[in-house]
Amino acid sequence: MARRRRVVAFAGTGHSPFEGQLVPEILYKVVHERPGLDGLDPALREVVEAALAKDPADRPSVPELLELLAGRPRSGAAPSTTRPARSGVMAIGGVAALVFVAVTAIAALIIRPWDGTPPAGGDAYARYVGMWTGSVDHRRGGKVVSTFEATLTIERGRPGQIVGTSDYASLNCNGALKLIDMTGEALRGTETIGQGSCTPVVTITLSAEKDGTLGYSYTTVNNEGTGRLHKIQ
CATH class of the missing domain: 2.40.128.20 (Calycin beta-barrel core domain)
Structure with missing residues (x-):
């Protein structure tokens, strides 16, 4: 689930939400720094920021994510007086579709803690x-x-x-x-x-x-x- 949240950020901005030159630097940013979401469609930013919260308890559940994507407020939040623009909803749908089609290919770009396993193409x-x-x-x-x-x-x-x-x-x-x-x-x-x-x-x-x-x-x-x-x- 966490990997897909980062894929959404990558698909929406064209870059990783946690960039760096070295794996330890990137892992430090994942744990301690806010994700870089510059360029992300405003209709998606709030959803992605919530999904990338450091504390798992602050992240929306799958049903809550669906509510947010549908333009409804998160459970326990004050209801919004405006509906998201149609272009924003379409952008969300487009990115979501892209994620599910390209997740396997893009997953190779997502940084994961190294477990010592030799990388593809050589040791x-x-x-x-x-x-x-x-x-x-x-x-x-x-x-x-x-x-x-x-x-x-x-x-x-x-x-x-x-x-x-x-x-x-x-x-x-x-x-x-x-x-x-x-x-x-x-x-x-x-x-x-x-x-x-x-x-x-x-x-x-x-x-x-x-x-x-x-x-x-x-x-x-x-x-x-x-x-x-x-x-x-």
Whole structure:
């Protein structure tokens, strides 16, 4: 039901009611922000806004939605003194028809929480899973001040979950990697050091290179690091 409400918004405006570049950003907006309904026919806006209410208790039931679409006030609401314009009713009917005809095709555009299932057309996550090792240059002011060995083990998981471990033997540090987001081009994670004196928390980016290696990079307030990791397992 919730998916169809978002499809109505998409069909009526030409864009998702919760737009964003990354899945976590979009999911945050779904939970915390008002839907973007600019351009939606005024005759539909009130209905769609009610259907997308954050609190399920505030959303109209199916019978109440039918009443609203028919131009009757929602149960418990004060009756309206005017009827919706015929063009508005026709617009509602047209969009509703479009939804039921196109819902299967448009559903692919609706953002759903990622459950780790490989997307159609390939398994991008497989590009990162495994044990990786290599050298990383640590820079300060653009100059290399040290080089250390890094070993990362990456597993499957969802954004917000621990998906890997990091070990820096030459620095006597190790930590855990929590997934931020992942695409076919790069994986970003928050590294939290559990042992050693390395920077306690840093964002690490692993980029998928054409030669099968992973680019490794991070940036802190005064330092940055880059390296290349090779898969060993």
